[in-house]
Amino acid sequence: MQDIEKRTTTKVIRRFLPILVVSFILCFLDRVNVGFATLTMSKDLGFSNTVFGLGAGIFFIAYFLFEVPSNIILEKVGARFWIARIMITWGILSAATAFVWDEWSFYAIRFLLGAAEAGFFPGIAFYFTLWLPSRHRGKVNSMFLASMPVASVIGSPISGWLLSLDGMWGLHGWQLLFIIEGLPSVFVAFVVIYLLRDTPEKAEWLDADEKAWLADELRRERENATALVPHGVLNVMKSPIILLLCVVYFGVTAFNYGISFFLPQIVRDFGLSFVQTGFVAAIPPMCGAIGMVLWGRHSDKHNERRLHVLLPLSLAAIGLGSATLVSVPVLKLAFLSLAAVGVFSTVPVFWVLMPSLLSAGAVAVAFAVVNSVGNLSGFVAPYVVGALKDATGSVNPGLQAISLFGFVAVALLAGIIRYQQSVARADDRPVRAKPAVS
Template identity: 35%
Template structure:
């Protein structure tokens, strides 16, 4: 006799087997193309006359257009579905990455990074909206972690990109960093086609599921929507106006400040330890790889406990401690690197937990809106993180103060998240009490 639990486990497993490989590949390509600028900077900055402050601007300006177009992009997703629109996003960012090979100076690089922001806008929240449309909330953090695991794994691209730069230097009269942009931009163009072929927008379109599995999945997701107040309460524009969303925007701004300040500058920090360019690529890979196991375990723990925000806060504090150690001991390469490893583990463990928080109080189109708002406006921190890091580096002649600022930002994010948690819990208690009063008044 087949139980509901058996059907649920089998169905979720089938969904993940069907969709996770292409989602992981797309996320891997996303972060490779977003962050390969940090690898190119080791040789590109001198060639194009880019100072640390200008590099911070070039790295961060991407988030201007990314944030501006995030909400419109996800409104389109809520109307036409993930399949067509995200396939367009993937192909677009691949083409812009390839064109970046033609950059002639800081001005053209800024324009191309702005275009990359337009191209990528909407991808991450659309992927989260997609998982929320297919995976019940009780299993969602673990599913998100399996998808987001490609983010730390994309660190593998750092040494690969460095080897491309080294091997292709001078080929056909072009700098190696130009070849790197050309070569790393091609895979997303191909992935966009396969994404369109594989992805389906909703369980009703899932021919790979048996009728009983489709029925179970649609029933579970419908129960969730009902428990959160139904579709009318969760329209796209209500998701934009939700006060909890506004608070999480600030949490994510501080988190993104720390994350992207770290990611865009870690190769240059490691270079100051006296490493070769190739060695920088391999050493920079260690912190994200160390984060993979803890991230998967922490997200499963979050699912078992059915708790998100405190899990985010704990790993945020770990990242803050790591950055503090690195900043205070930057003159001791080994100790500083241990600090960066702790910071990397904390930052990457935070990511899937943070992304799963909105689905605890939003559903349907409102979830698409909430994710777009948090990811879009929150990524403003992705501009300020690299920009402030570059300015401090240029003003002080080193990275210690900048790294300590990254520590303060992620610590503030963790503490603010705990305050948001209190508000969400109070909101649920208020809604439960109101519901109880309604039941009494109608009986």
């Protein structure tokens, strides 16, 4: 059993994970590179911090509106072509951001970009549930989601360098940034079409016994889950548990976008050049990427999800709040790195924990609902931080608000977990069944 398990999961991971990691790196880079672009774009176009915050965040309004429909379509038509469609449209629109001329064209292109990208992440998260037992998903989710901080680690120096090329080909540096970082997504989409398969049954590279083992493991896992949310779109939409999970994930992503969009401005205020800002701004996400992978592996090793979500989320709230209380650049950067480790370590385990709360038929819709509503913080957080910075001259009040909401998210998630444990005890079975090993 162990031999076929290792053989099957290794084949699946090696086939899909590398191209999906590359895809998500491009996705996240195209989503947040506006944070670097604004270092010169705002001056060239006359944008205030409030205009920038609104434009950066309006992406998530469209993301919210189109996320659930996108995931429903993905479940019906299959992930292979739908994910490729998402990548092609967002790549074109990201590159087109280079040609905005005022605040309204900026708002419009960011809205269209959000509509184009909607469904990508929850689609991939749902896709993993079709291919891997949950005991392998902590490691895989963490490696996949490490794409977010890795995108910043890679993208920050590149973005800083591109800004310094102002005037090349008659374009501003921020225009070069959007074009050069946007178009690769279009080309990678065709590799996705070539490599992905919609279900294990269509995987010609899996042996018959491997397909049978995988189908049996996934069926057993669904039967043993302590589901708090039944299947059906309406059941998911009206579930109090889903509503609370949306609020929790809103708090989680608020950290991510609060840091991602305003980190270049925070570091730039240290008195650094554009290129230096790019390298220094890569430090917190680099720490986050390392923490994310190690924490995901640790969660899989101990087959434990609850504390592996609550502890890093608490760490993120403490780190971000502390960063606002110090002025020494090294200390501020250290606390921001601590916050990055906390929030990036939370995300992959959160998405492994979620399916244990759901019936099998609710997973795709629930993933889309929680991700879309949670990502509205990508609209709220940049706008609030930008508006408060215009009002006070500092990003600290906005970041403090995000930190406080993080503690609220910790309390809510702890309550959900406690409730699930009580339901499991009432059913006289464990929350998570131990895998059978022979």
